[in-house]
Amino acid sequence: SFAQQRMWFINRLDSSSGMYNIPLVLRVVGDLDVDALRAAVVDVVVRHEVLRTTFPDVDGVPFQLVHPAGEVAERLDWVVVDSVGGIEGAVAAGFVLQEQWPVRVRVWGSAPGEYVVAVVMHHIAADGESLGPLVSDLVAGYVARSSGEVPGFAPLEVQFADFALWQHEVLGSPDDPSSVIGGQLAYWREQLAGLPDVLELPADRPRPQVASGRGGQARFEIPVGVAEGISRLAAARGVTPFMVVHAALAVVLARLSGSDDVAIGSPFAGRGQPALEPLVGMFVNTLVLRSRVRGSESFAGLLADVRDTDLAAFAHSDVPFEAVVEAVDPVRSEAFAPLTQVWLSVEEARAAESVELPGGLELSPFDGAPALAKVDLVFGVYTAESGSPWSGAVTYAADLFDESTVVGFADRLVRVLSAVVSEPETVVGDIDLLDAVEHASIVSWSGAEASREPGLVTGTLADLVENVEPSFLHAIAVVDGERTIDYGELADRTNVLARELIRLGVGPEVAVAISVPRSLEMVIAAHAVVAAGGHFVPIGVDAPAERVRFILESTGADVLVVSAHAREAADRVDAGVVRVVEVDASAPIVGDTSTITDSDRVASLHPDHAMYTIFTSGSTGKPKGVTVSHRAAMAMLRADQEHYGFTSPEDVILAVLDFTFYPSVLDLFRPVLSQGKVVLVEQGE
Numbered sequence: 001s002f003a004q005q006r007m008w009f010i011n012r013l014d015s016s017s018g019m020y021n022i023p024l025v026l027r028v029v030g031d032l033d034v035d036a037l038r039a040a041v042v043d044v045v046v047r048h049e050v051l052r053t054t055f056p057d058v059d060g061v062p063f064q065l066v067h068p069a070g071e072v073a074e075r076l077d078w079v080v081v082d083s084v085g086g087i088e089g090a091v092a093a094g095f096v097l098q099e100q101w102p103v104r105v106r107v108w109g110s111a112p113g114e115y116v117v118a119v120v121m122h123h124i125a126a127d128g129e130s131l132g133p134l135v136s137d138l139v140a141g142y143v144a145r146s147s148g149e150v151p152g153f154a155p156l157e158v159q160f161a162d163f164a165l166w167q168h169e170v171l172g173s174p175d176d177p178s179s180v181i182g183g184q185l186a187y188w189r190e191q192l193a194g195l196p197d198v199l200e201l202p203a204d205r206p207r208p209q210v211a212s213g214r215g216g217q218a219r220f221e222i223p224v225g226v227a228e229g230i231s232r233l234a235a236a237r238g239v240t241p242f243m244v245v246h247a248a249l250a251v252v253l254a255r256l257s258g259s260d261d262v263a264i265g266s267p268f269a270g271r272g273q274p275a276l277e278p279l280v281g282m283f284v285n286t287l288v289l290r291s292r293v294r295g296s297e298s299f300a301g302l303l304a305d306v307r308d309t310d311l312a313a314f315a316h317s318d319v320p321f322e323a324v325v326e327a328v329d330p331v332r333s334e335a336f337a338p339l340t341q342v343w344l345s346v347e348e349a350r351a352a353e354s355v356e357l358p359g360g361l362e363l364s365p366f367d368g369a370p371a372l373a374k375v376d377l378v379f380g381v382y383t384a385e386s387g388s389p390w391s392g393a394v395t396y397a398a399d400l401f402d403e404s405t406v407v408g409f410a411d412r413l414v415r416v417l418s419a420v421v422s423e424p425e426t427v428v429g430d431i432d433l434l435d436a437v438e439h440a441s442i443v444s445w446s447g448a449e450a451s452r453e454p455g456l457v458t459g460t461l462a463d464l465v466e467n468v469e470p471s472f473l474h475a476i477a478v479v480d481g482e483r484t485i486d487y488g489e490l491a492d493r494t495n496v497l498a499r500e501l502i503r504l505g506v507g508p509e510v511a512v513a514i515s516v517p518r519s520l521e522m523v524i525a526a527h528a529v530v531a532a533g534g535h536f537v538p539i540g541v542d543a544p545a546e547r548v549r550f551i552l553e554s555t556g557a558d559v560l561v562v563s564a565h566a567r568e569a570a571d572r573v574d575a576g577v578v579r580v581v582e583v584d585a586s587a588p589i590v591g592d593t594s595t596i597t598d599s600d601r602v603a604s605l606h607p608d609h610a611m612y613t614i615f616t617s618g619s620t621g622k623p624k625g626v627t628v629s630h631r632a633a634m635a636m637l638r639a640d641q642e643h644y645g646f647t648s649p650e651d652v653i654l655a656v657l658d659f660t661f662y663p664s665v666l667d668l669f670r671p672v673l674s675q676g677k678v679v680l681v682e683q684g685e
Contacts, residue, residue, distance in 0.1 A: 001168075004164065006325070008057075015094045015097070018372060019372055021092075021094075021121070022126045022130070022131070023090075023121075024119040024135065025091065025117070026117045027116055028115040028361060031113065031360065037117070040138055041138065044138055048137075049066045050102070051101060053161075055098060066161060077103065079104075080106075080108070088370050091118060091370055102125035103119065103121045105120075106120075116366050119134065121134075123282060125282065127281070128267070128284065136278075154278075158279070174327065181320075184316040185323060188319065188327060195261065196259060197331040197336075199253060199340075204401055213374070213397075214397070214398040215370070215397060216371050216373075218403050218406040218407045220407065222381065222389055224388065230245065231386075233303075242310075242344075245417070247303045248413060251299070260293050263290045264289050264291070264340060265286045265339070266287050266289055267284050267285070286343070295428055295624075299424050324339070337376075344381075345378075347382060348383050373399075376397045377395070377406070394409065415435070416433065419431050460607055462530050462596075465530055465672055475675060475677075477490045477677065478677070478678045480519050483520055490523070493583075495596055499532075499600070502602060506532045507605075508603050508604070508610075511555035513538075513539050513551065513555070513557040514526060514536050514561045515539040515540070515548075517565075521585050533601040533603070533605040536612045537555050537612070537613045538660045539560075539660065540658070547623065551623065554615075557578065558577070558579060560579070560580050606630075607630045609629065610629060610630075612628055626662070636666070637666065637670070637673055640666055651677070655680045
């Protein structure tokens with residue numbers, strides 16, 4: 001099958017890895033008949049041809065070689081081990097699929113009357129849904145064999161090899177646009193075009209060059225009230241509980257990664273015919289569900305988008321994940337999975353954790369088996385009947401994460417779900433991901449408690465810009481190479497430019513783009529926008545035209561301030577899109593230099609109005625803008641002043657930060673607090 005082809009290829013790269021093993025590890029309590037168990041395993045392997053199949057190739061093209069049923073009793077990989085290490089080794093060891101059957105069994109007598117049984121299959125021959133028929137057949141076979149009988153299995157209508165032949169015949173070739181698979185691939189190529197190669201989440205360790213597959217598992221719980229809220233929200237919005245959880249997880253991943261482009265993988269059973277239900281085999285498909293998570297959008301809006309995305313994916317689910325990978329052709333790496341590194345499943349919880357067999361045997365899951373991590377994170381949510389909480393588990397890559405970190409991820413998912421089920425119109429960017437302890441830690445680290453003392457963060461930064469102590473008017477404020485400017489001249493040039501901006505309609509909540517090299521002009525431009533009441537948006541002087549246009553469109557800025565000596569950004573903008581204003585610190589001062597107040601502005605300025613917006617680099621997708629208020633900027637400046645002791649006109653600050661890097665605001669406005677001197681390092685130095 002298509003899925004087996006990828007498993008075969010990965011196995012050829014490294015047959016020693018157990019990353020793609022499907023382990024069934026059971027604790028057996030009671031008087032186990034080990035010989036009857038072995039006979040039952042033989043019966044199961046005889047019944048399911050794929051478990052007695054090797055995968056050789058002819059000229060690099062693999063095929064399924066089904067071995068005779070008569071070989072099973074002698075060839076079965078069955079070992080009775082003497083320690084848990086034998087179980088762990090069987091789970092972690094790889095298979096050489098060209099030579100070995102894709103199944104092994106280990107039995108360990110862990111204590112008198114207690115055993116651990118491990119049936120380990122390779123993913124080329126089984127999937128998670130295969131464990132149901134496997135356990136059912138194994139139990140039926142054991143019950144019969146322990147009674148001296150031959151199990152009376154109902155005949156299977158087809159074998160997995162029949163499915164593989166059918167798949168190629170019905171779906172056709174990926175190279176044929178008129179085939180089923182060819183038509184669906186066109187959708188996936190468009191849907192996943194430009195998807196970031198990796199979703200970079202905050203990890204405890206750097207990603208290794210080759211993923212080891214070592215995993216761990218962290219459990220969590222969705223409280224009753226939240227679980228019932230998910231069901232109510234799903235019913236009210238015409239979606240499934242899976243879609244609600246999917247949208248909430250997309251919010252968490254977007255906020256943790258800083259990317260608005262989030263792809264989540266979801267398993268799709270792929271057993272569309274009744275004849276396939278009792279088979280062991282690799283039918284499962286992985287759908288890549290891509291979401292654009294915009295911080296300004298309501299959760300209800302995101303949920304509607306997720307519904308459309310998920311339904312479209314389900315409508316194109318015939319094409320196997322492996323064919324999608326080939327068609328989209330993402331970066332291939334042994335360090336991370338292609339297209340998506342986070343998976344999600346939402347399914348009903350199993351009815352019982354243990355099974356009782358005749359003869360007093362009791363089967364239950366064995367928790368001591370090592371977890372395997374095929375991707376970075378796999379979120380599993382297990383629904384329950386009304387009035388009961390939902391359980392959850394996150395299988396994580398131990399290469400990257402500690403359990404405590406993953407528990408934090410799960411806690412944030414529950415926190416988002418709790419917020420949105422009660423207020424689905426909540427803006428995504430306003431959802432609080434932090435708990436009370438984290439909030440307290442941030443306050444402690446930042447010194448924000450001190451910044452909240454009465455009178456410390458009142459007013460706006462414009463108040464400080466406009467109200468320099470008269471005794472400092474002749475003190476040097478900024479040094480730019482051979483050019484200097486004192487506080488009096490800085491105030492005059494700021495006021496003249498600010499009044500020009502006000503005449504253009506600049507005021508509170510109005511964005512003004514600034515693309516000026518590190519220079520006197522840069523300081524004047526930023527101060528003038530703040531004095532006018534607007535909020536400035538820095539744009540790199542060497543920014544490509546596409547980025548300039550994107551930032552202007554995102555912020556709605558239709559005024560662009562440039563240096564009279566460097567108009568590069570203006571030249572990259574289509575005529576008529578923005579009004580360009582030049583600033584020149586060397587030109588004569590012409591205009592009204594009087595102090596600007598609210599009476600001069602288009603509207604009153606308040607501390608919670610925006611002061612500036614900084615955009616990210618866009619390395620994880622499209623650039624994202626973060627807007628900072630006067631209140632927040634004032635708190636940052638005050639904390640900086642108190643921490644570093646900028647309190648004297650003798651202070652000298654060396655300004656080296658790029659204007660588009662958010663801490664540069666400290667370099668620009670420290671002087672208005674301490675009346676110190678800023679020395680600008682030349683652009684590019």
